[in-house]
Amino acid sequence: MKREFVTPISEEEIKSLQVGDMVYLSGTIYCGRDAVLPRICRLADEGHLGDINLVGSVIFHTAVSPAGVGPTSSNKVEIEGSIAKLSEAGVRMHLGKGAIGGDTVAELNKHGSVFAVIPPITALLSNNIISQRVVAFPELGMEAFHELQVKGYPCIIAAAHNKSIY
Numbered sequence: 001m002k003r004e005f006v007t008p009i010s011e012e013e014i015k016s017l018q019v020g021d022m023v024y025l026s027g028t029i030y031c032g033r034d035a036v037l038p039r040i041c042r043l044a045d046e047g048h049l050g051d052i053n054l055v056g057s058v059i060f061h062t063a064v065s066p067a068g069v070g071p072t073s074s075n076k077v078e079i080e081g082s083i084a085k086l087s088e089a090g091v092r093m094h095l096g097k098g099a100i101g102g103d104t105v106a107e108l109n110k111h112g113s114v115f116a117v118i119p120p121i122t123a124l125l126s127n128n129i130i131s132q133r134v135v136a137f138p139e140l141g142m143e144a145f146h147e148l149q150v151k152g153y154p155c156i157i158a159a160a161h162n163k164s165i166y
Contacts, residue, residue: 008056009092011112019163025153029058034078035143041082044089054090061096065142068126071097071118087111095155099166109162116155128153
């Protein structure tokens with residue numbers, strides 16, 4: 001089923017999603033991968049997120065470079081290891097690629113979050129980005145924590161409500 005959501009995403013909207021749903025996202029998406037997501041988890045643990053509001057948010061497992069954005073493997077230790085903590089902090093949807101483990105699927109369910117995959121279509125995704133800026137850890141360059149404003153960003157729900165396509 002084709003669905004359209006504007007961030008922040010509510011718990012009710014997440015509950016309505018099913019594995020296989022095609023979703024188009026608009027609004028704010030945070031971007032980070034293995035270099036920065038563990039740091040964001042530490043900030044969440046310490047209560048020092050500042051202007052970063054994770055409640056109802058979407059995090060895309062990617063770096064942001066002049067060449068564009070494209071999904072990185074979500075099953076990297078640092079990325080998959082951050083999914084439970086970020087979901088607990090309010091992230092409703094994680095975007096990436098690759099199979100995530102059963103324990104991670106269970107953690108998503110526990111915290112009312114889902115995982116969606118984005119096919120590796122970097123050039124096409126650039127057309128859906130309205131603006132971008134670094135919001136934390138600028139010293140990491142393209143690996144910094146970025147915020148994108150997007151319109152109609154495509155993804156497919158891969159894990160929701162303790163079910164997975166993997």
